[in-house]
Structures are given as structure tokens and as C-alpha cells.
Amino acid sequence: MVIAEEMAQERIALEQAIATTKLEDKAAAVCFVESLIKLIWNHKMVGLIHTFYDHKPLFKGANGLKLVSQDEIVIETLEMLAAFPNLRMNITESFASGDKNSEFKVYLRSYCDGQNQGPSRFGPPTNNVLNEKNSLGQSVYILKKIGKNWKIKTEYSLRSQLTIEKLLTTNHLSTNHKG
Amino acid sequence: MTIEKRQETVNRLREIVDHPDFKSPTDVEQFFIAYTHLIWNYKMVGTIYDYYADDIVIHVENGNDIVGVEAVVKDTIIRLNAMPDLKIEFIDIFAEGNEENGYKFIQVTFHEGTSLGPSQFGPPTGKKLNDNNFMNMCECLVKKIDGKWKVTEEWGTQSNKRLESVLGKG
Numbered sequence: 001m002v003i004a005e006e007m008a009q010e011r012i013a014l015e016q017a018i019a020t021t022k023l024e025d026k027a028a029a030v031c032f033v034e035s036l037i038k039l040i041w042n043h044k045m046v047g048l049i050h051t052f053y054d055h056k057p058l059f060k061g062a063n064g065l066k067l068v069s070q071d072e073i074v075i076e077t078l079e080m081l082a083a084f085p086n087l088r089m090n091i092t093e094s095f096a097s098g099d100k101n102s103e104f105k106v107y108l109r110s111y112c113d114g115q116n117q118g119p120s121r122f123g124p125p126t127n128n129v130l131n132e133k134n135s136l137g138q139s140v141y142i143l144k145k146i147g148k149n150w151k152i153k154t155e156y157s158l159r160s161q162l163t164i165e166k167l168l169t170t171n172h173l174s175t176n177h178k179g
Numbered sequence: 180m181t182i183e184k185r186q187e188t189v190n191r192l193r194e195i196v197d198h199p200d201f202k203s204p205t206d207v208e209q210f211f212i213a214y215t216h217l218i219w220n221y222k223m224v225g226t227i228y229d230y231y232a233d234d235i236v237i238h239v240e241n242g243n244d245i246v247g248v249e250a251v252v253k254d255t256i257i258r259l260n261a262m263p264d265l266k267i268e269f270i271d272i273f274a275e276g277n278e279e280n281g282y283k284f285i286q287v288t289f290h291e292g293t294s295l296g297p298s299q300f301g302p303p304t305g306k307k308l309n310d311n312n313f314m315n316m317c318e319c320l321v322k323k324i325d326g327k328w329k330v331t332e333e334w335g336t337q338s339n340k341r342l343e344s345v346l347g348k349g
Contacts, residue, residue: 026275060270063341064312093318093334095283097204097273105273107285109318109334133242138316138336140271140287156270156287158316158336160240165340 011043026096029104041089054151062161087114104143111135128167192217204274207282219267232329265292281322300348313338
């Protein structure tokens with residue numbers, strides 16, 4: 001119950017941050033993106049992709065991965081969350097450029113904590129863990145005002161993809177299983 | 180590209196790289212576009228020593244960090260030997276900071292090149308990297324050390340699975 005209450009309170013605070021942040025400057029853009037990404041990943045509010053990504057987004061990832069619809073981004077996100085249901089994204093650096101009259105570009109560096117407890121395209125769960133050492137992630141989000149609302153128009157994201165595939169495939173890499 | 184045109188480009192890049200004047204984030208962005216092209220596209224690998232700190236750490240996936248400027252030079256030469264026609268093209272770059280405290284920037288690039296030389300994964304394959312199958316992201320901290328601008332720390336991710344495949348693994 002305590003965990004549920006803590007998670008709910010944290011989520012509500014992030015939702016309020018998004019609702020009240022006016023994208024007037026770079027700091028606000030960083031706050032907006034950080035809050036949104038924590039909501040999507042740490043609080044599994046995957047449906048927010050439909051709210052805050054443009055209806056024709058461009059997502060570019062590793063090895064030629066190119067997604068051009070909200071639904072494709074949702075599926076990609078669900079796949080990772082299903083494999084790591086207790087995934088927690090920790091943002092370790094962020095900064096932005098741009099202005100409210102054109103666009104904002106926001107950079108996030110992060111790592112993930114989580115354990116492969118669910119199935120993935122590579123097979124059944126391995127119990128291997130993601131941590132600071134094996135899940136470096138870097139993302140650039142380009143925000144544009146579409147109508148009255150700011151939306152993520154473009155995202156470039158890379159996250160230790162080769163290492164994560166190995167974690168999902170083999171058991172021997174696991175060094176720090178969680179409960 | 181003619182020999183003359185190539186030399187013109189090299190001279191232009193050297194002019195930028197030899198005179199860093201980081202008064203704003205825009206200056207940093209322009210410098211590092213030129214610096215990256217000079218090192219990789221024109222193979223002026225020795226200029227790594229000019230703007231990388233001796234104790235540079237490049238954080239990469241799986242904790243296999245590259246530590247020290249000599250390791251950076253070695254890594255660059257090995258990659259160029261494996262893909263002698265390698266070209267790095269920018270998708271995006273932006274910086275933040277000031278002259279007093281230093282700067283940080285993120286660049287998003289793609290690589291174009293062919294596996295024409297040996298690598299750690301074996302003999303060349305003739306396979307190619309391009310905009311459709313490879314992306315690299317690189318964040319750098321840039322600080323003044325003893326009055327000279329240096330990259331002091333870096334974080335990098337790339338399409339490693341594709342890279343290994345192109346270079347012949349598996």
C-alpha cells in the first residue's frame with residue numbers, strides 16, 4: 001500500500017508539472033520532457049505518447065530503427081516495459097536549446113534499473129538486470145508547437161541496445177539479481 | 180572531389196579548429212562540427228591531442244569505457260583502418276554553457292562507410308554503414324584546462340549491432 005501511494009503521489013506530481021509548465025524557455029522545456037519521459041517509463045503511462053507526440057512523429061533509433069507513427073512508438077515502448085516490468089529510468093543529465101518562437105531541442109542522458117522478468121522477442125525472461133553500467137541511454141527530443149500545444153515532433157534515441165539484447169538472450173551476464 | 184577542393188576544405192576546417200573562440204554555445208557547435216569532420220572525414224587523427232584531455236574518459240555501453248587520450252587515438256585509427264572511406268555527417272548538434280564554466284554539447288550523427296579493412300571482428304566484408312542503418316550520439320564536456328579548451332569527459336552510444344554486423348561479426 002505504501003508503494004502504491006508513493007507511486008501515485010509521484011505520478012500526480014509529474015502530471016501537474018506537465019499541466020502547469022508553460023514552455024517559455026529552455027528550463028521549462030527540459031522540465032516538460034523529463035516529466036513526460038518519467039511518466040511514460042517509470043509510471044507506465046504509455047498512452048501519453050498519443051497525447052504528447054505529434055500525430056506524424058519521427059523516431060530514429062539503433063540499427064536503422066525508424067518509427068513514423070504514435071502506435072509504432074507505443075509498441076516499441078510496451079515491448080521494453082513488458083521485458084522489464086519494474087524498469088526505472090534515471091535521468092543523469094539534461095539540457096536544451098531553442099526558444100518558444102521556433103522549437104526546443106531537449107537532450108536527456110539516462111540509465112535504467114530493472115530486471116528481465118517478462119517475455120521478449122528473444123524468449124522467456126532471463127532475470128538479468130539493467131543498471132548504471134550496462135544501460136547508458138541518450139535521447140534528443142525536438143518539440144514544436146502544433147496548434148495550441150507543444151508536441152514531440154522528432155526523437156533520436158539510443159540505449160546500449162546490443163548489451164540489452166544480450167541480457168534478454170543469455171543468463172550468464174547477470175551479476176546482480178534483484179529479489 | 181578534386182585534390183584542390185579537398186585541400187581547400189581541409190584548410191577551412193583547420194582555420195576553425197586552430198582558433199577556438201568559445202564565446203557562445205553556437206561557437207562550440209560550429210567548432211565541433213569542423214573538428215569531427217577534420218578528424219574523421221579528412222583523417223587528421225593527430226588533432227585529437229589538441230583538444231582532448233590526457234585523462235579523458237569516454238563512457239560507452241556496457242561500461243567498456245575508453246580511458247585516456249592514447250586510447251581515443253587508437254580507437255579512431257582502428258575504426259578508420261576498418262572503414263577507410265568513412266564519413267561522419269551531422270543530423271543535429273546543440274550546446275549549452277559559457278566561457279567561465281565551460282560547455283556541454285550533444286551531437287547526433289550518422290556514418291557512411293564501407294568495411295574495406297580488417298577489424299577486431301575479422302577481414303573486411305564490403306558491407307556499408309549509412310543513414311538508414313547507423314546512428315551515433317555523443318555528449319561532451321568542454322572545459323578550459325591550463326588556459327586551453329579540452330574535452331574532459333564524453334558519453335557515447337551507437338548502433339553497435341549493425342556496426343559489428345558490417346565489420347564481420349557473426
